[in-house]
Amino acid sequence: MHEFDAAMQLRPESPGRWSGAFHDGWTIGNAINGGVAMALGLTALGRHLAEDPAETNRHVDPVVLSAYFMTASLGGPCTVETETLRCGRRLSTGQISVWQPGTDGTPVERMRALASLGNHDTIDTARQASPPDLPPPDRCVPSDAAPPDFLSQSPFLDRLDLRLDPDTAGWAMGKPSMRGLMRGWLRLKDGREPDTTMLMWALDAFPPVAFDLGIYGWAPTLEFTGHIRRRPAPGWLRVVLSSDTTTGDLMEEDATIWDSAGNLVAQSRQLCSVRSQSRPARS
Amino acid sequence: MHEFDAAMQLRPESPGRWSGAFHDGWTIGNAINGGVAMALGLTALGRHLAEDPAETNRHVDPVVLSAYFMTASLGGPCTVETETLRCGRRLSTGQISVWQPGTDGTPVERMRALASLGNHDTIDTARQASPPDLPPPDRCVPSDAAPPDFLSQSPFLDRLDLRLDPDTAGWAMGKPSMRGLMRGWLRLKDGREPDTTMLMWALDAFPPVAFDLGIYGWAPTLEFTGHIRRRPAPGWLRVVLSSDTTTGDLMEEDATIWDSAGNLVAQSRQLCSVRSQSRPARS
Numbered sequence: 079m080h081e082f083d084a085a086m087q088l089r090p091e092s093p094g095r096w097s098g099a100f101h102d103g104w105t106i107g108n109a110i111n112g113g114v115a116m117a118l119g120l121t122a123l124g125r126h127l128a129e130d131p132a133e134t135n136r137h138v139d140p141v142v143l144s145a146y147f148m149t150a151s152l153g154g155p156c157t158v159e160t161e162t163l164r165c166g167r168r169l170s171t172g173q174i175s176v177w178q179p180g181t182d183g184t185p186v187e188r189m190r191a192l193a194s195l196g197n198h199d200t201i202d203t204a205r206q207a208s209p210p211d212l213p214p215p216d217r218c219v220p221s222d223a224a225p226p227d228f229l230s231q232s233p234f235l236d237r238l239d240l241r242l243d244p245d246t247a248g249w250a251m252g253k254p255s256m257r258g259l260m261r262g263w264l265r266l267k268d269g270r271e272p273d274t275t276m277l278m279w280a281l282d283a284f285p286p287v288a289f290d291l292g293i294y295g296w297a298p299t300l301e302f303t304g305h306i307r308r309r310p311a312p313g314w315l316r317v318v319l320s321s322d323t324t325t326g327d328l329m330e331e332d333a334t335i336w337d338s339a340g341n342l343v344a345q346s347r348q349l350c351s352v353r354s355q356s357r358p359a360r361s
Numbered sequence: 362m363h364e365f366d367a368a369m370q371l372r373p374e375s376p377g378r379w380s381g382a383f384h385d386g387w388t389i390g391n392a393i394n395g396g397v398a399m400a401l402g403l404t405a406l407g408r409h410l411a412e413d414p415a416e417t418n419r420h421v422d423p424v425v426l427s428a429y430f431m432t433a434s435l436g437g438p439c440t441v442e443t444e445t446l447r448c449g450r451r452l453s454t455g456q457i458s459v460w461q462p463g464t465d466g467t468p469v470e471r472m473r474a475l476a477s478l479g480n481h482d483t484i485d486t487a488r489q490a491s492p493p494d495l496p497p498p499d500r501c502v503p504s505d506a507a508p509p510d511f512l513s514q515s516p517f518l519d520r521l522d523l524r525l526d527p528d529t530a531g532w533a534m535g536k537p538s539m540r541g542l543m544r545g546w547l548r549l550k551d552g553r554e555p556d557t558t559m560l561m562w563a564l565d566a567f568p569p570v571a572f573d574l575g576i577y578g579w580a581p582t583l584e585f586t587g588h589i590r591r592r593p594a595p596g597w598l599r600v601v602l603s604s605d606t607t608t609g610d611l612m613e614e615d616a617t618i619w620d621s622a623g624n625l626v627a628q629s630r631q632l633c634s635v636r637s638q639s640r641p642a643r644s
Contacts, residue, residue: 141611141632142583142584142632144427144429144475144584144586146427146446146454146475146477148446148447148449148454149447163429163431163470163473164431164432164470166431168583168610168634169583171429171431171473173473187446187447190446190454190456190475191475192427192429192473192474192475192584194429194583194584194632196611198609200609201608201609202608202609203606203607203608203609204607204608205541205574205604205605205606205607206605206606206607206608207605207606258488291488300425300451300452300477301425301427301475301477301586303427303584303586303630305613305630305632307606307608307611308608321488322488322489322490322625323486323488323489323490323590323625323628324486324487324488324489325484325485325486325487325489325590325591326481326483326484326485326486327451328424328479328590330588330628342605342606345606345613345630347586347588347628347630349424349425349477349588351451
């Protein structure tokens with residue numbers, strides 16, 4: 079079984095209640111990567127809907143997800159709660175909640191999300207942005223060129239094959255371009271091909287775009303909304319990250335993904351928290 | 362009292378439960394404008410948090426909201442349910458649910474949303490996109506130039522003063538530019554100045570950007586996520602709508618708002634449903 083699929087394993091506990099686990103291998107910094115929590119939540123909601131008698135339209139593809147992160151997920155067991163809100167013709171909508179036991183054993187909510195699933199079987203793309211021109215993967219910068227203290231805290235990076243366009247990889251050598259831009263290739267290292275659930279994870283798999291603005295601290299996600307536009311073709315994904323807006327300690331980060339066939343397959347915007355550089359040091 | 366504030370009136374029913382009403386004056390097509398439902402929900406959540414003893418940081422400004430629309434809101438009484446999910450230092454997060462009685466009296470959920478509130482008192486904007494160059498409002502196209510059957514179904518348009526840049530108003534004369542672009546000025550007709558809650562409404566107040574792609578049918582919002590970046594200065598808002606992606610019957614619509622001081626104050630992306638033009642007519 080591929081690593082990603084192993085991380086998506088769930089055992090039904092009772093209707094709308096699933097037990098799973100976050101594996102330490104998906105840790106980045108001091109927390110489990112948020113994309114893993116989102117993909118696990120979507121997997122649970124997909125199974126929940128598949129069992130709902132009101133769901134008659136085989137809505138198997140995540141179409142949109144909005145996740146609010148309240149506390150950091152840690153390696154270990156977790157519980158996912160799922161609820162059907164509405165089964166419609168085009169979309170079915172539900173709610174997801176991920177919990178882990180806190181230090182005193184009391185459940186602590188990690189993430190609350192709303193999501194709609196649909197069916198991307200026969201999607202016809204009428205309009206889309208073109209994929210970026212990138213040097214081939216073997217002429218890009220692999221993620222093990224990242225700053226050593228970033229790498230040592232990030233077993234997560236061992237799960238994926240990430241190649242940055244040298245034009246947007248200056249931050250890894252201490253020379254951020256200050257454009258708020260990152261471009262590159264992405265795939266899972268063990269050969270697991272992308273699907274619509276994996277795409278939601280992939281939208282949050284790159285290093286924070288804040289690095290290209292010279293902000294090297296962690297940039298935890300507060301809110302993330304991702305859209306899946308169609309099923310991806312097998313092979314490398316092309317990812318572009320950008321940020322136009324930083325207000326106070328809050329930064330916007332946008333991601334767009336194209337598949338190997340050149341189709342735009344996923345888009346996201348997230349609100350993350352950054353240590354503002356303009357803030358004076360404490361004396 | 363200004364019309365917008367009248368629409369935000371709520372009576373507490375019990376903890377986490379509020380009664381309000383949708384006024385027919387905010388109807389567009391056959392439904393209440395989604396922005397009004399979102400602003401009413403945020404108003405309820407703000408009052409809920411203000412009464413929560415765990416909320417000690419005066420988080421009075423909506424920062425981010427993700428709303429999932431399940432059924433069309435209609436003129437008449439509604440119930441808003443609110444729940445605190447987490448009170449944090451920077452943000453407090455809660456859940457909102459808007460209900461109305463269905464035809465048989467059973468409650469029907471109109472909208473489920475997650476939202477975080479913060480405090481935009483002393484926001485310092487480090488990076489932002491520049492506002493668009495627009496002709497002055499008196500040289501733009503007022504919304505009563507819209508197609509007559511659009512106007513007659515839309516008492517909503519009487520509440521606002523909307524002036525489209527002539528360069529992006531061709532659709533109103535049956536000549537859409539096919540760029541998926543709309544730009545213009547916006548304010549409330551009765552002089553009510555913008556604030557952070559009104560901005561969330563304003564992100565969904567323009568005609569659908571689908572009109573500029575020659576798709577003139579209704580484009581109901583399925584999911585909407587809006588970010589409020591800072592408190593707006595009084596006066597006209599500058600709004601830009603765009604769409605890059607249409608897949609199947611689903612369209613992305615992005616909105617950005619600048620205030621009269623030229624600061625980027627709000628951004629949103631929504632997923633809406635359109636009648637695809639490439640679909641063959643039924644025989």
